[in-house]
Amino acid sequence: xxxxxxxxxxxxxxxxxxxxxxxxxxxxxxxxxxxxxxxxxxxxxxxxxxxxxxxxxxxxxxxxxxxxxxxxxxxxxxxxxxxxxxxxxxxxxxxxxxxxxxxxxxxxxxxxxxxxxxxxxxxxxxxxxxxxxxxxxxxxxxxxxxxxxxxxxxxxxxxxxxxxxxxxxxxxxxxxxxxxxxxxxxxxxxxxxxxxxxxxxxxxxxxxxxxxxxxxxxxxxxxxxxxxxxxxxxxxxxxxxxxxxxxxxxxxxxxxxxxxxxxxxxxxxxxxxxxxxxxxxxxxxxxxxxxxxxxxxxxxxxxxxxxxxxxxxxxxxxxxxxxxxxxxxxxxxxxxxxxxxxxxxxxxxxxxxxxxxxxxxxxxxxxxxxxxxxxxxxxxxxxxxxxxxxxxxxxx
Numbered sequence: 001x002x003x004x005x006x007x008x009x010x011x012x013x014x015x016x017x018x019x020x021x022x023x024x025x026x027x028x029x030x031x032x033x034x035x036x037x038x039x040x041x042x043x044x045x046x047x048x049x050x051x052x053x054x055x056x057x058x059x060x061x062x063x064x065x066x067x068x069x070x071x072x073x074x075x076x077x078x079x080x081x082x083x084x085x086x087x088x089x090x091x092x093x094x095x096x097x098x099x100x101x102x103x104x105x106x107x108x109x110x111x112x113x114x115x116x117x118x119x120x121x122x123x124x125x126x127x128x129x130x131x132x133x134x135x136x137x138x139x140x141x142x143x144x145x146x147x148x149x150x151x152x153x154x155x156x157x158x159x160x161x162x163x164x165x166x167x168x169x170x171x172x173x174x175x176x177x178x179x180x181x182x183x184x185x186x187x188x189x190x191x192x193x194x195x196x197x198x199x200x201x202x203x204x205x206x207x208x209x210x211x212x213x214x215x216x217x218x219x220x221x222x223x224x225x226x227x228x229x230x231x232x233x234x235x236x237x238x239x240x241x242x243x244x245x246x247x248x249x250x251x252x253x254x255x256x257x258x259x260x261x262x263x264x265x266x267x268x269x270x271x272x273x274x275x276x277x278x279x280x281x282x283x284x285x286x287x288x289x290x291x292x293x294x295x296x297x298x299x300x301x302x303x304x305x306x307x308x309x310x311x312x313x314x315x316x317x318x319x320x321x322x323x324x325x326x327x328x329x330x331x332x333x334x335x336x337x338x339x340x341x342x343x344x345x346x347x348x349x350x351x352x353x354x355x356x357x358x359x360x361x362x363x364x365x366x367x368x369x370x371x372x373x374x375x376x377x378x379x380x381x382x383x384x385x386x387x388x389x390x391x392x393x394x395x396x
Contacts, residue, residue, distance in 0.1 A: 001025070001323065004140055004150035006128040006163050008035060010042075010104075011294030011311035012156030013111035017055045018319035020118040027150070028120060029142055031127035031157075035112055040104045040187050040272075041219050041226030043204060045390045046095035048309035051316045053097065054395040060110050065100035066218040068204045073372065076209030079258035083372035085382055087204065094383075095390045101204070101226070103189075103219045107308075128162050131290060138289035152322060153290045156315075159277065161296035167287040178277040180236050181301065183354065186229040186245045188271035192222055195267050199260045200225055204305075207258055210360025214254060214261055227264065228302065229254060232358060236275030245273030276301055278351075281344065286332040293318055298343040303353035306346050306389065313394045314339055320394075346389060 001024040005012045008030035016026045044052070044061070052058045072084040091099040115122065123142075131140040131153055138153045155163025159178070192200075200216050207214040212231040219226050231253050251265045279299055285292045294311030318335045325331035359367070 001152065002137075002150040003027070003152045003154065004138075004148050005029070005154045005156055006140070006161070007156035007158060007296075008032075008112070008122055008124075009156060009158060009294070009311075010107060010111065010308050011296075011315055012154070013108070013115050014051065014055070014312050015154055015156055015293060015315035015319060016115045016120040016122075017111065017118060018051075018316050019323065020115070020120050021055060022319055022323040024319075024323065026115075026120045027148060028115070028122045029126040029128050029140075029148070030122060030124050031143075033125045035108055035124070036105060040189065040228075041217065041224075042102050042104050042107060042308045043217075043305040044100045044102055044107075044312075045306070045309055046091060046097035046099065047390055047392050047394070048312045049097035049100065050393045050395050051312045054316065055114065057110050057114055058097070061100060061102055061107065062098065064106040064110070064220060065102045066202075066221055067098055067100055068217055069202050071099075071204040072201065072206070074205060074207045074258070076207045076212075076214070076257050079207065079260055082208070083382075084203070085386070091390070094387075096393065099204075099390075101217050101219055103224065103226075106220070128157065131163065131166055133288040133290075151289065152328065154318070155290065155292040155296045156294055156311075158295045159279070159299050161292065163290055164282075164292055164296045167284075167290055167292065168282075170287050178279050181276045181278050181354075182232055182234065183230055183276045183301075184233045184236055184273060185231075185276055185302065186250045186271045186273050187227065188245075188268050189219065189224050189226050190264070190268050192218065192225050195225070195263055199263055206357070207261065208357045208359075209257065211358050212253065213357040214257065216261075216264065225264065227268075230276070230302070230357075233275075243273050245271040247271055285336045285340070289328065291318065291332050291335070298347060300343075300347060301350040301354060303357060304346060304350040304389065306350065310343050310346055313342070313392075317394050342392070349385075349389070 003019045003024045003026045005028045008028050016028050020026045067088050069088045070084045070086050073082045087099045127143040128140050137149050140148045155161045205216045215228040254261050285297045293314040300307035321331040321335045
């Protein structure tokens with residue numbers, strides 16, 4: 001089996017390793033001339049860590065990560081918790097793997113090194129521009145004019161996926177239009193020594209407020225603090241992770257929030273800003289020998305911190321189905337049938353969380369307190385909500 005993958009991000013590299021470990025010859029095309037990531041953290045829950053363990057990366061990630069004590073939802077002005085779910089040790093006891101905060105650059109470099117060690121060939125500075133099906137293979141062309149032939153083409157090239165664009169061109173009934181969600185997000189990373197010790201609790205913290213919310217947690221064993229600040233907005237022109245944000249505008253947007261947030265932002269020198277986009281659900285994720293994974297087929301809003309985890313699951317399931325099934329068409333159907341319901345469920349939960357997080361006014365405040373008080377008093381309610389996400393082990 002010869003596999004060609006467009007994109008050397010989290011999804012593409014996890015897929016490359018998963019296929020290579022099963023004996024496939026894998027080539028990855030990446031448009032960037034060097035692998036890196038604009039400073040940002042990622043949350044890896046047990047469902048993602050099961051895959052990391054299966055490909056031999058859990059130990060190195062644990063050494064580079066930070067394990068939060070709890071997942072805590074807080075009032076935007078006072079910082080007092082509405083609800084707190086134990087994570088450290090408790091998450092591993094319930095779901096069989098740890099909940100980790102990892103710097104994206106650390107995750108990407110770990111995946112990259114592992115991919116090279118298992119024989120994956122990675123070509124940087126190569127953007128896939130088109131593909132065509134031939135009798136017993138698929139041919140893809142890159143921006144440099146190189147032609148690559150393989151048994152399977154995987155589109156792991158993100159929300160702007162060229163593979164998806166070609167797939168949709170071959171299936172005109174599909175919709176491809178990105179839809180702005182009415183929300184933008186700032187993100188940034190700073191040294192924890194830049195602020196007073198302990199000002200940010202060692203949790204996965206989310207402050208909930210009218211029309212916006214703020215997330216902050218530690219990375220690299222507490223050396224860094226990562227934050228994401230989401231605000232509702234009427235319009236946005238770009239669909240990018242790398243637009244420079246106006247730090248003064250960010251400070252102003254959260255000026256009347258918990259003083260801990262104010263101190264954190266005062267210590268921040270720069271940040272990035274991106275619009276949150278959604279896409280209509282695709283009715284088909286594969287076309288002949290081409291198939292999509294991750295954000296290329298189901299972009300995730302960041303309100304459940306599961307975008308990376310779903311991409312990681314996709315990659316593992318696709319490799320397992322393809323490499324154990326002699327009929328490629330049936331394998332791709334099985335992959336799609338397995339992943340569609342799960343990713344749709346997580347997308348729905350993420351969208352629902354957006355409404356909950358940003359609800360404002362006295363009535364909404366009372367509703368939040370009541371809802372979270374019930375969840376605290378009856379832990380099985382929270383377990384039901386989280387079990388269906390964190391309790392899935394695609395490697396089992």
